[in-house]
Structures are given as structure tokens and as C-alpha cells.
Amino acid sequence: MTSPHSLPTLKRVAVCGGTHGNEMSGIFLAKHWVQDPSELQRDTFHATPFLGNPHAIEKGVRYIERDLNRTFSAEFLNLKDSDIGSYEVQRAWEVNQIFGPKGSSQAYDFMFDLHNTTSNMGTCLIVDSEHCLLPMHMCNYIQKHYTRSSCPIYFYQLPGEETYGINSVAKAGIALELGPQPQGVLRADLLAQMRSIMACALDFIDLFNKGMLFPAFEIDAHKVVQRIDYPRYPDGEISAVVHPDLQDKDFLPLKPGDPIFQTVNGEDILYEGADTTYPAFINEAAYYEKKVAFVQTEKRMFSLPALQKNF
């Protein structure tokens, strides 16, 4: 047996709700935890809650001028003072000052980012990629200990793509993506799920900090292949809707020849890929403007080595 990979203790942990101002589960929890952070305390650390995009939360919208969760790349974080145009670029700077700077030794050790989706993603765990060892061990721990629903893992990073989300400011992180929940709505069931998964994830960090050895494991995850737009008329208007057979079928196999869209005249548009794919973010409200009807993923098994903290 090879010795486990080792990583430093996680001392500084942050929990962000409201990176998008209309995703209510994380906003409600973060506001509660700011008032009463007792749930975020463990023996070896206490996590710091904060609100990602306070102006957007106040207005009940995803963002004011641009998507905050696409604003933590060098393009925006390296702007000169005088070039900061939008509220979200300014807010990204602030978050980077407080919890980063991104890529530096001063950055927070870990950041959670709490999201909702209108898609039927269940209790989804989003990680940059399979190369994130500590987050992957956290996912494995959550899957084993939070058993009320399956927790599919989603890798969003395309090959060679820079990270751009809010938790990329910290040294490591995961996002929880719970759905379906309409924008601006707070459902008790999803709230309870998010709270339980957070409790489980904080337990994992505490056990890691206390020196527990986490053995090597194999795990299934969904890796983004490409994003699929709606069929559109020449003027840009959508000409077909997500097919009723695909709606709500996130993470279930979609085979070549299966219907994916339905036109206004009732014609089916079929999936023409060569291989079975696993769609995610099917009919997510916020992705209409991003020209994404669903995200095509491949489902693969990944092998992760054992992990233990540095002694």
C-alpha cells in the first residue's frame, strides 16, 4: 500500500449563500448562520458564512450587471481600478480580498458555494474536476453518509479552461446545486437537504483535521462534454422547447435517436450524438440567456488515492 496523499489542516473555511441573488436555499441559510453560526462550528474550526451578491439578493435577481459566478477569472480580477465597470466585478474584487487572493497562500482553505437550479438535479455536488483531491474525498464522504438521496457529482471545467467561480478564490471548494426549485422560491424540502449536506461536509473537514485516514476509492462522476442550445429562429427566438420525454431527466441516459426538443408544430427533434450521454441542467431558467438548453456530460468512474492530513 502506498502512503496517502497529504494536505494541510483546513483552518479557514467559508460558506457562501446568494452568489446568485434568486437562489433562495443558500440565501436563507447564510442569513440565518450570520445571525447564529453555531451550526457551522466544529471542534477543529468554525466556518464563516457570507452573502455572495448582496445587491442581487436585495433585488431578488440572479445578478445586477453580470453573473458574479463567472467573474473570478484573471480577466476580471486583474483589471485596473479605473477599468472596473460593473457592480459584480467590484464585488468579485472584494470577495477576492477577503477570502483570497486567488492562488495565494493567504487564501481561505475551503469555500462552499450554495446554489439552486430549476432543473431536476437533485442534491448535486459540483467540483472543478477529478483532480481536486480533497473535494472529491468530501463528495465520497457525503455520498456515504447523506443517504436520503443520491448525490451526483458534476465536473464543470472543460479541458484547459480557467476556473471562474466564487469558490475558486479559496484553495479548494465545492458547490452544492440543489433542484428543482424555482428562482425566488424557498422550499422546505430542499432547505433541509442543503442543511444536512452542509452538516455532513463540515463533519468531514473536522475528521480530516483530526487526522482520519480516508482510504482510496472509486467513484462515478459526470464530466461536461458540451453545452447544447435550443433550436432558434433566424431572429434568435427559441423555436422548440425541451421535449417532455427529456424534461426532468437530469443524469439519466440519453441515447442516440431519443427526442430532445419539440417544435411548436409538434415535430420531435432527436439527439444525434454517437454515444449515450447524461444530460444535466435540463431547462435551467438562468441558462436561456447563456444559450444552454442542457449540458451534455459523460459518466465515468474515477479512481482517487487515499488522503490524510499533514502531521
Add this chain to the structure above:
Amino acid sequence: MTSPHSLPTLKRVAVCGGTHGNEMSGIFLAKHWVQDPSELQRDTFHATPFLGNPHAIEKGVRYIERDLNRTFSAEFLNLKDSDIGSYEVQRAWEVNQIFGPKGSSQAYDFMFDLHNTTSNMGTCLIVDSEHCLLPMHMCNYIQKHYTRSSCPIYFYQLPGEETYGINSVAKAGIALELGPQPQGVLRADLLAQMRSIMACALDFIDLFNKGMLFPAFEIDAHKVVQRIDYPRYPDGEISAVVHPDLQDKDFLPLKPGDPIFQTVNGEDILYEGADTTYPAFINEAAYYEKKVAFVQTEKRMFSLPALQKNF
């Protein structure tokens, strides 16, 4: 047998989508019908489709400055030119010019208004009150001929309250309120439902215009009693969420002692009314700002007299 009530032929009929700019079923249908109105044609009339709030539709938001569907009361329609503040007041004027003026003999004979809700309202038909004879016959016809789901009837008007919705500009109207559908999302299933109900309603008008006698009938409907706000902290923030046992239970009986909210500490808040009520618009996204967690209704049977057109 008494002779039926008689009303004039309906010659001018309008269909509005996008009174709220993020309720996608009606927006998609109205845009389609503006391009190809063939579905809206019948032997005795053809209906005119239009977009209620074009700026809000473009931005994908409910409204720009104020809720258009609360802007068709005398308070706003009687403003002097110089007092028109908001985009929606101006738009209400335009709609009133084209399809009204409200209360005048020049007004359109009928207006449909197509809505979605995040609540589990199913295929709900909204009428001002039981005094609207022609709309009530239309509801009865829809309930008998559209059999894929029940179509609960909802009277929104409180005693003595002025009408304020967009279809109050016409001489008569109904609103379709289909859910659950997140704001900004277009679901194929709800789209098909809305389209079928519209086809059925247009058939009713055509039969009425052709002189069919519609007999007297009795029908159940839900009448608004009062609107119930979320429990809140002194600073106005919501302190409890809709109880999981109430969520999605629109139009089902809620008995005294049943839980209606759940606090952040897991405490249940119970319904303390004296009588069974039938909640509607449970956890509607757009009603958080209106301080409405759900609407309490009473379910009653109403008797309507026979109807036939004037000869």
C-alpha cells in the same frame, strides 16, 4: 323553465401573453400566434394575440417598475398625462386605448390573459367573481371538454374591490393560471395544456356566437377569503418557510391545527382558523414581495343560469 340570459355575440376577442414578462407559456404562445394566428380563428370570429408587457418580456422579469396586472384600476387609468410615472402605467394606457377603454361600449368583447405560477395550481381558471356569467359558462365548458386535468376555478375579487387586471379592460375575460412552472422556464407539458385549454375556450365562444343554448348549471369554485403572509423577524426577513406538508397542496383542504409554516429551528406553526380552508398560490415566487405565502379560499358551489346569445 325560465328563458336563458342573453348576451351579445363576441366579435372582438383578444389573447394576451406576457402580462408578466417571466411567465413563459403565454409568452411563447402569443409570439407564435402573432406570427401564425391560424389556431385563433373560428367560423364566427378570430382572436387577436398580443404581448402584455414587451419590455419586461425582453428583460425576462415580471415587470419593469410596477406590476402591470395591478395597473388597470381608475387610480392609474385616470392619471393625467403629466403624472404618468412608470413604464407599466404608460403600457396600461396603451392597452386600454387599444382594447378598451375599460367600461366603455367600444371595449373588446373578451380578453384571455395567460399566466404561469410557481405554485402547484394545475390548470386553474381565474374569474373576477361568480357574477361573470359568460366567463363562468366558459369555465363550465372547459371543465367538461378539457378532461386531461381538473380545472379549478378561482375568484380573486374581494367584496367591493375594483378590478385591476389587464383583462378588465375588455367587457369580459378569464385568466389561465398554469403551474407549477419556474419563472423564466418553458415546460412542454404546461405549454400543451395551455394551448388545449385555449382551443377549447375559443370553441366555446364560437358555439355561443352560433346560438347554442348553454343550460343552467352548478359548479364548485374557490373564492379568496384573505391573503396570509410569512412569519417574519422584526427586520422584515422571513423567519419560517412554507411547511413541507402544505407545499404543493394547492386547492386541497387545510384543517384547523394543520401545519402551515416551519421555522428555521424546526418548529411547526399551525393553521389557527376556525374552518377548513382551501389554500392557493402556495409559495408563489412573485408573491414574496407582496407578503403573501398563500391565499386562503373558501370552496363553494355556485348556481349559474342558462345562457344564449341575443338574437
